[in-house]
Amino acid sequence: MNKQPMSLLINGETCAAEVEPGRSLLDLLREDFGLTGTKVNCLEAECGVCTVLVDGMAVNSCSTLALQCRGKSVTTIEGLSRDGHLHPLQAAFIEHGAVQCGYCIPGMIMNAKALLDEEPDPDEATIRAALAGTLCRCTGYQKIVDAVAAAARQMRAPAHQAKMAAGAGGA
Numbered sequence: 001m002n003k004q005p006m007s008l009l010i011n012g013e014t015c016a017a018e019v020e021p022g023r024s025l026l027d028l029l030r031e032d033f034g035l036t037g038t039k040v041n042c043l044e045a046e047c048g049v050c051t052v053l054v055d056g057m058a059v060n061s062c063s064t065l066a067l068q069c070r071g072k073s074v075t076t077i078e079g080l081s082r083d084g085h086l087h088p089l090q091a092a093f094i095e096h097g098a099v100q101c102g103y104c105i106p107g108m109i110m111n112a113k114a115l116l117d118e119e120p121d122p123d124e125a126t127i128r129a130a131l132a133g134t135l136c137r138c139t140g141y142q143k144i145v146d147a148v149a150a151a152a153r154q155m156r157a158p159a160h161q162a163k164m165a166a167g168a169g170g171a
């Protein structure tokens with residue numbers, strides 16, 4: 001099938017690609033750009049491990065056509081750390097023991113990022129609802145929910161807000 005040229009922003013950088021019409025965003029990210037932090041599992045929009053942000057919205061990249069993202073801004077798990085510092089969500093998942101095998105964690109964190117960008121002070125039910133599309137076979141979810149709540153508290157703290165205003169760390 002004929003490839004079509006496209007460009008998009010990936011983690012803040014302009015990227016160009018030649019893409020077949022039926023190719024998924026997941027495949028483009030992993031195979032052309034080496035962004036293997038976005039995981040592969042069901043390929044049927046069921047498990048959420050492939051979640052990335054497209055213009056700030058959490059989407060399953062396995063069921064999103066790459067060409068649908070022409071001109072858009074895509075954020076993957078690799079785009080969250082800044083200047084060698086983990087995003088508060090990443091740090092909180094480690095601190096709270098929310099990572100076991102780790103396979104679901106990039107998808108969990110990207111869904112949590114989309115939530116906290118919209119709702120900085122979510123209650124537990126809201127966190128659980130936001131993460132409901134990402135399946136974890138290991139953790140029982142409670143530590144993940146605790147980690148998201150802890151990251152939300154940290155991101156609301158004045159020190160973090162001041163750092164963001166200065167343009168440093170923890171996007």
Ligand code: FES
Pocket residue numbers: 039040041042043044045046047048049050051060061062063
């Ligand atoms: S691999 Fe995309 S939802 Fe499962």
Ligand code: FES
Pocket residue numbers: 098099100101102103104105135136137138139
């Ligand atoms: S930590 Fe293993 S699937 Fe979630």
